[in-house]
Amino acid sequence: MSAPMTVNIGLCGLGTVGQGVWKHISANRADLESRVGVKLNLARVAVRNPRKARAVAIPATKLTTDPLAIANDPDIQIVCELMGGTTLARQVTLAALRRGKIVVSANKALICKHGAEIFAAAQKHGGHFFFEASVAGGIPIIKALREGLVANRFPRIYGILNGTCNYILTQMEDRDAPYASVLADAKRLGYAEADESLDVDGWDTAHKASVLAWLAHGVWVKTDDMIVEGISRITPADFKNAVTLGFGIKLLAVITRDLARNELCVRVHPTLLPEGNVIANVSGVFNAISVTGDVVGTTLYSGRGAGQDATASAVIGDIADAAALLKHGKGAHLIGEATAPARDESRLAPPEKIHCRYYLRLTVKDQPGVLARVASVMAKHHVSIASVIQNPAERPGAASLVLTTHESNERAMGATLKRLRGLASVLDDPLLLRIGDFND
Ligand code: NAP
Numbered sequence: 326m327s328a329p330m331t332v333n334i335g336l337c338g339l340g341t342v343g344q345g346v347w348k349h350i351s352a353n354r355a356d357l358e359s360r361v362g363v364k365l366n367l368a369r370v371a372v373r374n375p376r377k378a379r380a381v382a383i384p385a386t387k388l389t390t391d392p393l394a395i396a397n398d399p400d401i402q403i404v405c406e407l408m409g410g411t412t413l414a415r416q417v418t419l420a421a422l423r424r425g426k427i428v429v430s431a432n433k434a435l436i437c438k439h440g441a442e443i444f445a446a447a448q449k450h451g452g453h454f455f456f457e458a459s460v461a462g463g464i465p466i467i468k469a470l471r472e473g474l475v476a477n478r479f480p481r482i483y484g485i486l487n488g489t490c491n492y493i494l495t496q497m498e499d500r501d502a503p504y505a506s507v508l509a510d511a512k513r514l515g516y517a518e519a520d521e522s523l524d525v526d527g528w529d530t531a532h533k534a535s536v537l538a539w540l541a542h543g544v545w546v547k548t549d550d551m552i553v554e555g556i557s558r559i560t561p562a563d564f565k566n567a568v569t570l571g572f573g574i575k576l577l578a579v580i581t582r583d584l585a586r587n588e589l590c591v592r593v594h595p596t597l598l599p600e601g602n603v604i605a606n607v608s609g610v611f612n613a614i615s616v617t618g619d620v621v622g623t624t625l626y627s628g629r630g631a632g633q634d635a636t637a638s639a640v641i642g643d644i645a646d647a648a649a650l651l652k653h654g655k656g657a658h659l660i661g662e663a664t665a666p667a668r669d670e671s672r673l674a675p676p677e678k679i680h681c682r683y684y685l686r687l688t689v690k691d692q693p694g695v696l697a698r699v700a701s702v703m704a705k706h707h708v709s710i711a712s713v714i715q716n717p718a719e720r721p722g723a724a725s726l727v728l729t730t731h732e733s734n735e736r737a738m739g740a741t742l743k744r745l746r747g748l749a750s751v752l753d754d755p756l757l758l759r760i761g762d763f764n765d
């Protein structure tokens with residue numbers, strides 16, 4: 326019997342994710358190698374600061390501060406881009422693909438911004454780009470969409486795609502913990518992005534939503550064309566109000582496609598979910614995604630969405646696929662390599678076609694006639710009120726008004742908010758949350 330082939334792997338980045346990949350390949354090497362049928366050689370590692378203390382010991386001979394040297398090294402067959410960012414990461418990815426290498430990436434910001442260029446480069450030069458770790462951490466949602474669910478078109482995909490935000494929201498709801506201290510915990514635990522505003526302002530979820538929308542619909546939706554709202558304005562009072570109304574609050578990505586009209590909508594926002602909804606009960610760093618296909622119906626996926634081990638699991642899954650591809654050749658990887666449906670003619674849904682019920686929290690002067698003025702603005706825009714809760718506000722002479730609406734749409738609510746902001750009796754910027762009437 327001939328000796329198994331050796332595959333040389335370069336890691337660009339040895340932070341939270343890179344160290345997890347090194348740790349778990351080192352710990353499970355024999356098992357992994359026997360499953361994949363090749364020897365996995367962690368040949369080179371690029372870092373910014375080679376003197377930094379790390380939880381894994383890397384021989385000095387393997388370290389470099391030049392990730393492009395790894396991308397261009399003729400002996401490296403698999404390049405793992407685990408640095409983050411979109412400038413150097415793009416250069417490294419394109420350099421490796423132009424040499425016909427396989428790139429494994431966890432970098433959803435890069436894919437959202439430069440995905441079209443990256444996949445074109447892979448195709449042109451015979452390289453391959455694997456990105457399971459870019460969405461939902463350890464959940465194999467990319468494989469599910471492009472392999473297991475390939476028979477389907479997808480009227481709705483929605484879910485929790487950011488572990489940091491779900492961790493923060495859960496801690497705020499369960500422990501009444503202050504936002505800033507919970508965010509600090511999420512950073513310490515390795516969940517948050519280097520720039521945590523990507524998490525809390527909704528951009529990381531938007532990057533992931535764009536990857537899922539592309540896989541499901543073959544269209545790159547720019548974040549500029551999405552509704553993107555984060556969690557930083559949610560207060561403990563909102564959780565209490567939501568519970569009173571029978572809801573939980575989750576930061577969701579919602580990707581809908583009206584198959585008859587061929588209209589696509591991608592949005593990211595904190596959402597009130599009915600308390601019986603499974604995803605409303607997904608806590609901590611866990612992500613969960615509901616995928617409705619026109620053939621299969623609704624399927625549900627859940628697991629750790631961020632952190633060292635969950636993300637390493639997804640990266641190593643891609644490394645194993647890449648090693649199998651190198652061993653067996655392209656035919657062995659036909660389905661995984663199928664990227665997305667051919668670009669279709671769907672168009673983005675206009676704001677008046679994006680419907681839901683809404684939750685509106687206003688801090689108002691506690692005076693006669695204020696509720697009537699608010700109601701009159703809403704009536705003017707044909708927004709129908711479903712319920713009203715009034716609580717005392719923290720500041721003297723003010724009240725907190727929480728209104729829910731019957732079904733309305735983004736255009737009407739946008740116009741309503743604009744008018745409400747102009748009322749002298751409305752004291753703070755109103756908070757508008759969407760209600761997700763999803764039962765599965
Ligand atoms: P991280 O802890 O900040 O690690 C980044 C690594 O890249 C560090 O080792 C850093 O070197 C290295 N690096 C940065 N700039 C470099 C440069 N110019 N030259 C050489 N090395 C450089 O980040 P992370 O959390 O592991 O995330 C990495 C990627 O995975 C990101 O795209 C992120 O979005 C994605 N991701 C993260 C998670 C998660 O839970 N953390 C989950 C899924 C996906 P030094 O160590 O010397 O500074």
Ligand code: HSE
Binds near residue numbers: 459461486516529630
């Ligand atoms: N910062 C991201 C999150 C990492 O919290 O979900 C996983 O992509």
